Amino acid sequence: MKKKKEKPTKVEEEKTVAAPPSEEELNPYSIFPQPEENFKVHTEIFFSDGNIWRAHNKKSILKEHLKVTGGKVMTRFPPEPNGYLHIGHAKAMFIDFGLAKERNGHCYLRFDDTNPEAEKKEYIDHIQEIVTWMGWEPYKVTYTSDYFQDLYELAICLIQKGLAYVDHQAPEEIKEYREKKMNNPWRDRPIEESLRLFEDMRRGLIAEGNATLRMKQDMQNDNKNMADLIAYRIKFTPHPHAGDKWFIYPSYDYAHCLVDSLENITHSLCTLEFDVRRPSYYWLLVALGQYQPHVWEYSRLNISNNVMSKRKLNRLVTNKWVDGWEWDDP
Template sequence: ERGQWHLSNSREKLAEHLKATGGKVITRFPPEPNGYLHIGHAKAMFVDFGYAENVGGECILRFDDTNPEAEKQEYIDHIEDIVGWMGYKPSKVTHSAHYFQQLYEYAVKLIETGNAFVDHQTAEEVKLYREERRPSPWRNRPVQESLKLFEDMRAGLIDEGKACLRMKMDHKNENYNMFDLVAYRIKFMPHPITGEAWCIYPTYDYTHCLVDAIENITHSLCTLEFESRRASYYWLLHVLGTYKPLVWEYARLGITYNVLSKRKLKKLVTEGHVSGWDDPRLLTLAGLRRRGARPQAIKNMCREIGITRNETEIPLHKLDYHIRADLDTAAERVLAVLKPLKLVLTNLPEDYSHTVEAKLFPSNPDSGTYPVPLSRVVYIEETDFKEADPDKALKAPGRPGEKKEKFFGMAPGKECVLKYAGLVMCTGLRKEGDKLVEVHGEFQPLKAGQKLPKGVLSWVGQATPGREPPRFEARLYDRLFNTASVADTGEDWLEDLNPKSLITVEGAMATPRLAAAAVGDKFQLERLGFFCVDPDSMPGKLVINRTCTLKADYNK
């Protein structure tokens, strides 16, 4: 039997299991509620929920909550919320803590069958002895003694650190994870679910496989770092004679210019390097949601990269690509100006007040429209105007290898299209000192069949002549770190934070449609990128996040 036990499921156990599942595939997604979920967890959900969905099975959301010092109700609530946001419906929501009594009884059985003992080595001694493959001096103490001490541990009669329960595995094994792992430790600490009921808590290694067996999980899918723990997983189920799930591992997801471990994310949050777990620069799911990404984009990326066993970091631009492609079909277009420059249409009267119809999806002739006020004073993008037309310089001979970019914006003497409205011939400008204050132009409505200049400008008009359009704050994001592989920078990883990862633009101008948007609404601001209304918005103060630009940046 030895050597085969990890594959064998006794006939009776399998029959019991089949009766419980009805032959259905049951998976679980087992987050520890010690932080917010990140995009790596989205991959895990894609595997756990996705596999079950594909084969008509079910997936349990199980909080793997065996470390009360790190776990919080806030995290539990958030995880349930964000799993729902991703569009996954767990067949039930459970906690490892729900099984603490059953796990305790299994531990007593382990001791009784000579498969566990109470140990008194310190953490350092355990580590040293394990490295030297030496057994603990307490390993062969009488069963009765261990039973009594374990009861004392449970009753709170032994101090923290003075005793633990260890599994009596195989300290001669090649696999470090077979060397008498700790099953229970003493922690005088309340638990978010069980409160003060327990002062001993089971470890991950002890709990995970047992709860998988108790919940009749058919496929226990996890990341590759657990591969070396497969042996201990099956060892424990074997000695306790339970049913054995199938275990299968896949590669963890990493993304360039970011960190994904909860330990690092927590440090960024608690030390104030970002505004919170949902800072749009983080690849937490809450951050991605706030930034404006939709769950489908995240799932599409997971599908594209596939479920493989080779560990690679996915380039950030791949995630951007999926977010952009998904929003492209979903987010209606709207005109807005980030850095407004006043343009006076001098041939229109002071009280001129019209509306033009702008397209929700310009590339689709049948898409609907929304009204944009057109007035004598409109605002264009500051970067769309140049006092001296660089196009003229284009005609002059360049230096060898010089790349000249064509300028399609406005310049004195040049004609441009004011998008959806008409043509403007730039006739002049007004300066105060060195500062450009306004540009002047003459406006002409578009005529059918007319040949148009190449330059097309985004703009915003005044709904009430003489009154400025509503302003908003735009938050533009860049990658959070300057180094592609942050994991390779060791403990100095914080030094690689990009100081310009957030650029706040105040005083951007909105068309009325954008000004009336609600938190979470998503738009493409024409030419500027995809944006999403931020929860920091208040009546009279709109804040919007740039989710992504319109063009890929392959340097990410």
């Protein structure tokens, strides 16, 4: 006798209910700490001699910072004036100016002008025009070069602390020593000798390429951005904003964190490729006993089959691989 076929059981389809959006999705800026909470992060920095420098006076430094800012959020949009802005900068503006607006704070437009050979007044004017066109109003327009004297004096302090030295290695030697994690021959030169040579650099008495000032960080660190980064180099090039006063110019790695601190920035926001530079950022601020902003990195905005780099776009135009700058460029 044949067995009767059983009717298939009717399966009720499960109805999935979408989870309500998170607070971060509703407001991306909710992840950021308030300015008075900045002391909670980055409390220890490891130095190359094995010691840990704890920012024991961090709360008192923060107290002074809050007195200056009134507890307001302070951000900055810091383009280098070495080319025209692209669509990636629109995202950066939204994040930098947007956080300040959302928290009823202020955002600086700061020109990160430490490389006089690549920067022009033409680009400075363009950037200011585009920021206004995008609908943002800077709290103040500043330049890293406004702080050249402060940065120079802080470099003297760093040498006096035994945490910077004048080096004579060529670029290929610096690269080799970093790859081999070796200390270079001038790393332990006497403090007084480095002070004298740094003064010679400032006065233009040493030729370009013959000396740099380097931070005494950690040449054995797996993070190459802690391998005694260059703080100052010699350039006999007039500066588009500072004129011809200086023969030495600070590097980005030296100047950026210090100007963030000097301007009492509460949230230093930058793209993810700078994530590996965060240890160096805080190393220098702790070494000099400076106020420490909260650092946060976000992803770059990229467009397929397009170049998103001022430096590379500039090369395409100046080498005439393309016709020029057009209004509809990305």
